[in-house]
Amino acid sequence: MSIETISPADTAEPVSALADEDIFAAHQGGKLSISSTVPLASKRDLSIAYTPGVAQVSRAIHADPSLAKTLTWAQRLVVVVSDGTAVLGLGNIGPSASLPVMEGKSALFKAFGDLDSIPLVVNTTDVDEIVETLVRLRPSFGAVNLEDVSAPRCFELEEKLIEALDCPVMHDDQHGTAVVVLAALTGAAKVTERELEGLRVVVSGAGAAGIAVAEILLTAGIEDVVLLDSRGVINRDRADIAA
Template sequence: MCRAIAADPALVRRYTWTDRLVAVVSDGTAVLGLGDIGPRASLPVMEGKSALFKQFGGLDSIPLVLDTTDVDEIVETLVRLRPSFGAVNLEDVSAPRCFELERRLVEALDCPVMHDDQHGTAVVLLAALHGACAATGRDLPALRVVVSGAGAAGIACARFLVAAGVRDVVVLDSRGVVDADRGGEKALPAAQTNPRGVRGGLAEALAGADVFVGLSSAQLPEGLLATMAPGPFVFALSNPDPEVHPDVAARYASVVSTGRSDFPHQINDVLAFPGVFAGALDAGARRITEGMKLAAAEAIAAVAADGGAVSVDRIVPSPFDPRVGPAVAAAVAQAARRDPQVSAGR
């Protein structure tokens, strides 16, 4: 086999595991609920992620924790290691470095790269919104959405909702509504949306809003829920403590979701990332595109709606539903094959 690969490097896909191997890469600077704990302390999380790849996507993976926060060094390290893996899942890298790091790796590597904290969350959120709209008879593009939190997940979710056709998205950070004057990554969603020019803080943003998406530690006072549009959707996704307790939110909201497994409608990335990477690798894709992620969200929503099962009590499928991973992988692969720019030409 070694001689065969030396004569034809493409045979490495047939004779080694690299074609189905995902590198789970972190510097340990933004571990969920723990913050900057460093690479060694983050390793159990990365090992857990690898187990999820195998269980839900049928993919081999290897956790790689790097003892550096320098973007140049991380990029160089992964470029040197490229012959050993087929895709890169970035995990728990702090903002705003995570945006630059992902962009640089996409440019430097000829394989799929995705920061799951950004895009996995965005994919499942969009799937949940599709389900909530189907259950309540609402139109996705017409929703007024408020995203509380302008970190990696918040900015990615805002951008992705805009890509999906939502026209009115207001993003807030600790200083209030983010506008285009902020500069950097935070300015991009503000420049693309917020057509009503909302300014101020959470109170101003939530007045008449249809959807609250919580991706920060900021609390959502009960009084502000009463100012939203009738029957809103409340997605309080912070872990371990949601921005508002689901029982409180349910007094006003038609649909309530959290990021926790002990409450209904968990927005769990495991619904997305195993199938996204499996589909990308199945298709020989060099990139994970917006179209592939949109296809993933639609596939998750379709599984929830299969047989008319979608309702205000079930807007996303269970993470343990065996249909989810294959459905997402098939949809992502199909989307990738329709786009010749992402094909590896296998």
């Protein structure tokens, strides 16, 4: 199904209307596969895509590492990274249980953005270990999409990765959510003939997504933004919040 064929009704089917056997059948063997972009139908094809032809490409990259950007998929590959500590509404379910979600995100990237990505779940919750892992794997990818990492660790992790890696890094739960909210409010303001600057916004939830939403709205010029958590309005007078 392409993005052109999806209607609002297609995207709004409740879980209660889905049969368990259909859900589990769709996930048998995972939701992703890898296919070749070049033909492999003849000896000549094999000699070009693999040995001996590929050795020429490897020698060229060894002599000029910048060629890896055009002669491999690394530059166009995104890794969808999670430690499984804040998955959907399920909480800390671990890396293996988070993998179906990361596969799903990679499938969405391809279907709606023609973006190649692979899921990468890590069996550690230590921020520095995750950073070290991705630094060591850096030659294999061109960007990092952090997914379902618990707060406040997610802020530290994103900051350290941006500093350590020479490629784009984004925490989807923060910035993906924030961009969608800003787009929705911009559209709503246009329809109701109001200015963004005049809106009064209440953000319910002060986790990674809520904080990022508040920040992007303030940056966009909305001055009246109230952020709530489970104990009430976030403000300087709250005794339970560290300065």
